[in-house]
Amino acid sequence: MNKPARILLVEDDTAIVNTLRRVLADEGYEVKVETTGPGGLQVAKEQAFDAVITDLKLPGGLDGLQLVRELHGRHPRLPILMMTAHGTTETAIEATQAGAYDYILKPFEIPDLLNLVEQAVAASRLMSDPIEWGEAGSSRSAIIGNSPAMQSLYKEIGRIAAKPVSVLIRGETGTGKELIARAIYQHSDRAKEPFVAINCAAIPETLLESELFGLERGAFTGAEGRRIGRFEQADKGTIFLDEIGDMTPGTQVKLLRVLQEKSIQRLGGKESIPVDVRVIAATHRDLESAIRQKLFREDLFYRISVVVLQLPPLRERKEDIPALVRFFLGKYAAEFGSENAAMHPDAIEYLQLQPWPGNVRELENIIRKVLLLAHGYTISLDHVRSALAKTTPVLTTEGKSLEAYVDELIDAARRGDITDAHARLHEISERILLSRAISQARGNQARAARWLGISRLTLRAKLVQFGLHPDQETETE
Ligand SMILES: Nc1ncnc2c1ncn2[C@@H]1O[C@H](COP(=O)(O)OP(=O)(O)OP(=O)(O)O)[C@@H](O)[C@H]1O
Numbered sequence: 245m246n247k248p249a250r251i252l253l254v255e256d257d258t259a260i261v262n263t264l265r266r267v268l269a270d271e272g273y274e275v276k277v278e279t280t281g282p283g284g285l286q287v288a289k290e291q292a293f294d295a296v297i298t299d300l301k302l303p304g305g306l307d308g309l310q311l312v313r314e315l316h317g318r319h320p321r322l323p324i325l326m327m328t329a330h331g332t333t334e335t336a337i338e339a340t341q342a343g344a345y346d347y348i349l350k351p352f353e354i355p356d357l358l359n360l361v362e363q364a365v366a367a368s369r370l371m372s373d374p375i376e377w378g379e380a381g382s383s384r385s386a387i388i389g390n391s392p393a394m395q396s397l398y399k400e401i402g403r404i405a406a407k408p409v410s411v412l413i414r415g416e417t418g419t420g421k422e423l424i425a426r427a428i429y430q431h432s433d434r435a436k437e438p439f440v441a442i443n444c445a446a447i448p449e450t451l452l453e454s455e456l457f458g459l460e461r462g463a464f465t466g467a468e469g470r471r472i473g474r475f476e477q478a479d480k481g482t483i484f485l486d487e488i489g490d491m492t493p494g495t496q497v498k499l500l501r502v503l504q505e506k507s508i509q510r511l512g513g514k515e516s517i518p519v520d521v522r523v524i525a526a527t528h529r530d531l532e533s534a535i536r537q538k539l540f541r542e543d544l545f546y547r548i549s550v551v552v553l554q555l556p557p558l559r560e561r562k563e564d565i566p567a568l569v570r571f572f573l574g575k576y577a578a579e580f581g582s583e584n585a586a587m588h589p590d591a592i593e594y595l596q597l598q599p600w601p602g603n604v605r606e607l608e609n610i611i612r613k614v615l616l617l618a619h620g621y622t623i624s625l626d627h628v629r630s631a632l633a634k635t636t637p638v639l640t641t642e643g644k645s646l647e648a649y650v651d652e653l654i655d656a657a658r659r660g661d662i663t664d665a666h667a668r669l670h671e672i673s674e675r676i677l678l679s680r681a682i683s684q685a686r687g688n689q690a691r692a693a694r695w696l697g698i699s700r701l702t703l704r705a706k707l708v709q710f711g712l713h714p715d716q717e718t719e720t721e
């Protein structure tokens with residue numbers, strides 16, 4: 245089982261302390277309270293925490309902002325959340341600049357705060373959970389596999405991890421790209437600095453740009469106010485641009501400029517702010533073909549691919565399957581609270597014969613399923629067969645309401661058949677939206693893009709991605 249996350253709460257208002265102490269404890273956090281700035285600083289020196297929540301106004305001669313500066317200077321990987329009253333937004337932004345992970349304006353809703361805390365704790369664990377290599381020890385995170393392909397990967401990682409070069413990680417879905425990114429970070433000379441991960445495919449274009457580069461007040465209509473971007477937050481550290489192949493060309497241009505000039509401009513801002521960030525990117529897409537289709541910029545490709553790590557698909561390293569099975573059996577047996585589970589050699593052999601299009605992630609899901617099927621007995625070939633037979637249901641929207649589809653998704657997710665419900669819903673709803681808009685615009689992409697409030701390039705890229713792109717384009721408006 246996971247150790248409970250430890251939260252340091254620095255706040256002098258007894259009512260808020262009492263409420264937060266209770267709700268955080270209900271969520272399973274261990275909470276330590278300090279009522280002054282110097283007290284918070286002192287206890288963070290003596291004990292380890294997964295996240296800090298601090299008020300801005302604090303007695304004791306050290307306010308929240310100074311506390312953020314001091315704490316971030318000493319523990320750059322410790323996520324700090326700042327609570328602050330409305331009207332002091334500028335200070336809140338200063339706090340993120342000083343290294344705070346995020347801020348929340350008082351009065352806030354408890355679920356919003358809990359969401360932030362959960363994110364902060366996850367970010368902290370991502371940075372500090374050590375990743376082991378080759379064979380599983382006690383760590384929850386391990387890169388398993390001693391096949392020649394994996395061994396040469398380890399060598400390559402060892403060679404490049406400490407160098408300040410950009411790394412592009414390529415590989416099919418589920419091959420471990422994110423895991424490898426974290427391993428490189430942990431073995432770099434920036435391991436004590438922040439690691440900031442962003443999934444470029446999960447965030448719409450305009451939001452992605454302000455997320456990455458920040459925003460000045462009034463940068464565009466509807467823009468709320470200033471915010472500090474991830475590049476600024478990751479200064480001296482590492483940024484992980486996951487699914488970079490899904491970034492739109494407009495954002496690619498801006499990213500390229502940042503990488504060339506080693507400085508950012510916030511959206512709507514004029515000031516150039518120097519940033520020192522190591523970039524690790526990952527994609528499952530064929531970037532060469534995206535370049536040919538003008539969906540990915542060649543100059544950016546050369547920038548980010550100084551070092552390329554190609555992760556082998558599982559079917560090309562079947563000799564690693566027994567070790568992976570042992571690792572996942574141990575991991576999930578512990579999680580389900582059952583004894584160490586064993587698997588019959590026939591069953592393992594059978595697993596080695598499978599094609600594994602979903603790679604390690606798919607194998608991991610099957611192991612989880614089979615453990616539940618076997619009820620603590622030695623896992624037999626039959627167990628494995630029936631777990632594999634209950635393959636991912638093909639979820640279609642045909643003739644169904646969106647609500648019905650959503651219910652099916654949640655069911656499949658609860659059963660553990662799929663782990664990407666959010667992404668699936670996103671893709672299917674986007675696909676429906678685009679195909680309807682295109683058909684009602686009689687194939688006129690410019691018009692459809694305008695209706696939908698996205699750029700034509702974005703629309704085009706999505707159509708290609710979904711296989712909806714016609715050979716003939718309608719250029720007229
Ligand atoms: N070599 C490995 N040893 C142990 N676990 C692994 C290995 N490779 C991947 N995993 C596990 O498989 C799952 C998927 O890995 P990860 O998320 O890193 O893959 P990915 O390539 O980023 O996939 P996607 O393209 O779907 O985002 C994770 O739970 C990860 O811990």
Ligand SMILES: [Mg+2]
Nearest residue numbers: 421422486526
């Ligand atoms: Mg990934």
